Amino acid sequence: MPSLSGLQREALLAELSGLRRFCYSLTGTQADADDLLQATVEKVLEKGMPDEAHPAKWAYRVCKNAWIDELRSREVRQRYPEQVEEPDGAPSAEWVASQERQVSAVSDALQGLPKDQRLALTLVAVEGKTYAEAAEILEVPVGTIMSRIARARRQLVDSFDTSSEE
Amino acid sequence: MTGDDMTQRDYELLSQHLDGELSAVDESALQRRLTTEPELRGTLEAMRLANSRVRDVVHAADLGPVPARVTALLQASPDNNVVPFPARRGRAAVGFAIAASLVAAAGLLLAPQWQAVLHDGDSVDSLLAEALESTASSADQWRTLPDGSQFRPVLSFAATSGQWCREYQISVSGQPSHGVACRGDSGWRTEVLVDGQIQAFSDNQYQPAGAGDLDEISSFINEHATAIPLSATEEAKLIENDWQ
Numbered sequence: 001m002p003s004l005s006g007l008q009r010e011a012l013l014a015e016l017s018g019l020r021r022f023c024y025s026l027t028g029t030q031a032d033a034d035d036l037l038q039a040t041v042e043k044v045l046e047k048g049m050p051d052e053a054h055p056a057k058w059a060y061r062v063c064k065n066a067w068i069d070e071l072r073s074r075e076v077r078q079r080y081p082e083q084v085e086e087p088d089g090a091p092s093a094e095w096v097a098s099q100e101r102q103v104s105a106v107s108d109a110l111q112g113l114p115k116d117q118r119l120a121l122t123l124v125a126v127e128g129k130t131y132a133e134a135a136e137i138l139e140v141p142v143g144t145i146m147s148r149i150a151r152a153r154r155q156l157v158d159s160f161d162t163s164s165e166e
Numbered sequence: 167m168t169g170d171d172m173t174q175r176d177y178e179l180l181s182q183h184l185d186g187e188l189s190a191v192d193e194s195a196l197q198r199r200l201t202t203e204p205e206l207r208g209t210l211e212a213m214r215l216a217n218s219r220v221r222d223v224v225h226a227a228d229l230g231p232v233p234a235r236v237t238a239l240l241q242a243s244p245d246n247n248v249v250p251f252p253a254r255r256g257r258a259a260v261g262f263a264i265a266a267s268l269v270a271a272a273g274l275l276l277a278p279q280w281q282a283v284l285h286d287g288d289s290v291d292s293l294l295a296e297a298l299e300s301t302a303s304s305a306d307q308w309r310t311l312p313d314g315s316q317f318r319p320v321l322s323f324a325a326t327s328g329q330w331c332r333e334y335q336i337s338v339s340g341q342p343s344h345g346v347a348c349r350g351d352s353g354w355r356t357e358v359l360v361d362g363q364i365q366a367f368s369d370n371q372y373q374p375a376g377a378g379d380l381d382e383i384s385s386f387i388n389e390h391a392t393a394i395p396l397s398a399t400e401e402a403k404l405i406e407n408d409w410q
Contacts, residue, residue: 009240013240016237021224030227109220122224125217126220149185150174153217156216156219157213160212
């Protein structure tokens, strides 16, 4: 029956911060990230983990599946977010406002990626996983990871180009 | 910044370059192209900027410490797995106020031959055995047995004895009871049974093992369960396969 060993629990505890950042990358909000993180830990505890499994990779995989399950189960959650509402009138010249808009634009662009691309990009570009590690976590070939990340970056570049022209 | 002449393969090469995933040969070839193709160079810079923006935004997010409720899940004793999970599945929405009596019914056999009695000689034992065999656990759905009794399996778990066990609630002629039965070669046997008054919780909060008035039931589960309760899917498969 599923049960985690002490070592597996310790390994997961050490990985929680990175896993939480991954959750944040996927969900876009801290509250949703924390819910996803909790769901991930619960699923790992519930289903157990093979002795030979790498705890971190296993947890990332469970997290990915939990997130996809969540997307499927929540029909109200849009795959592509609404456009950010621009304030009335001319854009603010204040530096802070500009920074906030930039952060918002980046976040929206990230959330606007197809989920498969966002998963791959987040694992590699944010979490620093290798293509091979990301492929193992997402259970797809390395070539697929490479292709998804390239497409994601291409869309991000296009998105940033468009936003800078507005 | 990015031209129409860029191919998907170009983006892949640049992306692999950013991630350090190019072979030495491909890296060398790319470097030669970068010196002669300004468009490729511009696209690389745009991708590099996009990459760092994404990384900066995520890493700069002030997430604070990992919520204590999450770390607590992993810091709990490995033998204490029974506590955290039914909440998400919404199980066990009913608690018991034990009427100061633990019914001396432990060890009653709820076998198909229906020789044992549970409540004043009526046939609820056989009906209970049949219900335990075939009814999925539920947070709030009660099943009416043929004799009018109300029955609700709460959860199922594997016992250290190797048997499958089920926590359940039953109300016979208005008399509620709460028990745990385990399935042996001869059928379902009630291992612990507590008389009590059913009290509905105000919400779907799980009454964790070891809490409040469920001490006898909780103690049994904590002592005998090998892990957390079965998921609904796992339980459904077992029921379908006659608990084999």
